[in-house]
Amino acid sequence: SQQGEEDPQALSIQEGENATMNCSYKTSINNLQWYRQNSGRGLVHLILIRSNEREKHSGRLRVTLDTSKKSSSLLITASRAADTASYFCATTGNTGKLIFGQGTTLQVKP
C-alpha cells in the first residue's frame, strides 16, 4: 500500500486551541492533499502541497511536508466547534487515483 498511517486516530480539544494531525506515506509523491469529511457527508478539498514545497498556508490551515521522512502535518489554528470533522491526507497514485490514509477524527468542544 502506498499510504501509511495517520495519527492521532482521534483528537479532542477545546475551542480556541490548535489541532495538529500527522500523515505518513510510503512511496515518492508529486503532491499530497488534505481533505475534510463532516459526518455523513462527502469530502471537501482543503489544501494541496507539492513535493517541492515545505510549507503552505490557507487561512487557519498550515500544512508541512517532509519528503525525507515521507510525512506531512496539518495544523488548524484557533479551532472552532465547526472544525469538528474527520481529516484525511491523500497522495496521488498512478492514473490519478487518490490514496487515502485512515484519517483523524477531530472533536472541538465549545
Next chain:
Amino acid sequence: NAGVMQNPRHLVRRRGQEARLRCSPMKGHSHVYWYRQLPEEGLKFMVYLQKENIIDESGMPKERFSAEFPKEGPSILRIQQVVRGDSAAYFCASSPIRTGEGNEQFFGPGTRLTVL
C-alpha cells in the same frame, strides 16, 4: 455550477439483489473516480473512468462489480448479488482533467448502501 450529484443517497437491498449507484459529475468534468468507505475507515479507490472508457479498475473486486460512464448520462456503479459485506458508503469524485500535478477531485455526497 452544480456540484457532483449522486443518487440515491440511501439504498437498502436484500442479499442477492442488485444495486445501481449513479453519479453525475460536475459540468465539464470528464474524469470520474469511485471510492468505497467502510465504517470507521478511510476511502478506498475502486475505479477510474473517462467518458466511455475504464482507465483503472485496480481497486474493484473482480466479481459482481462493474462500472460504466457512457457518452451520455451519469456514471453507474453496479453491484450484482449484493452481500452484507458490500454495506458501505460509495463516493464518486470528478475532475476536469486527470488528477496529477496539482488538481483536486470534487466529491459527491455519497450513496449509503445497506444490505439486509
